[in-house]
Amino acid sequence: MAGGGDKVDYVFKVVLIGDSAVGKSQILARFARNEFSLDSKATIGVEFQTRTLVIEHKSVKAQIWDTAGQERQVPSLSAFRRSDHGGYRAVTSAYYRGALGALLVYDITKRQSFDHIPRWLDELRGHADKNIVIMLVGNKSDLEEERAVSTEDAKEFAEKENLFFLETSALQATNVENAFQTVLTEIFKIHS
Numbered sequence: 001m002a003g004g005g006d007k008v009d010y011v012f013k014v015v016l017i018g019d020s021a022v023g024k025s026q027i028l029a030r031f032a033r034n035e036f037s038l039d040s041k042a043t044i045g046v047e048f049q050t051r052t053l054v055i056e057h058k059s060v061k062a063q064i065w066d067t068a069g070q071e072r073q074v075p076s077l078s079a080f081r082r083s084d085h086g087g088y089r090a091v092t093s094a095y096y097r098g099a100l101g102a103l104l105v106y107d108i109t110k111r112q113s114f115d116h117i118p119r120w121l122d123e124l125r126g127h128a129d130k131n132i133v134i135m136l137v138g139n140k141s142d143l144e145e146e147r148a149v150s151t152e153d154a155k156e157f158a159e160k161e162n163l164f165f166l167e168t169s170a171l172q173a174t175n176v177e178n179a180f181q182t183v184l185t186e187i188f189k190i191h192s
């Protein structure tokens, strides 16, 4: 518990983005409830979960948004053009509105999920706060024998784009805490 009752000093919104099935919902389940499910259902619509932690003696409530659904597949150039009208932009804007941090997730065993990262980054940079703190996350690090994206490639991309980078396993609870802590601490430095 945050010392001194349930006073919350800060609420920081963080969004999870990336292709379907990379493990976004399980990363969130691990962080928010310390749970994991191997047969997790595809997320319908948008939801968020919260967890309160202490950063530099302040109580920080992390509000982590997770989404999926037909309206949020891999962003494409045509989706960007469509976004000038219609519902796509409304949903997307609501999702990113007020977000101070993002976990940009791919699956280390699915090359395509890494190849789509630049599109997610474009969408993010097109909609979010310009100071948004972004962590590139290579999830499923427990599946080393199925690895399709090298740590070096991802690290190089992250450096080029000025992103934090970690490989995680929601299954084994590796680096999930670290990923959120790093993003939230950086947000704290910028906004406190």
Ligand code: GDP
Pocket (backbone or CB within 6 Å): 019, 020, 021, 022, 023, 024, 025, 026, 027, 037, 038, 039, 040, 041, 042, 043, 068, 139, 140, 141, 142, 143, 168, 169, 170, 171, 172
């Ligand atoms: P989302 O669509 O990005 O929200 O992905 P989910 O969280 O629903 O996960 C998709 C599938 O990958 C599920 O079967 C999860 O159990 C599995 N999964 C998620 N994280 C991990 C992980 O770290 N390791 C392994 N081996 N499987 C994972």
Ligand code: MG
Pocket (backbone or CB within 6 Å): 024, 025, 026, 041, 042, 043, 066, 067, 068
């Ligand atoms: Mg999901």
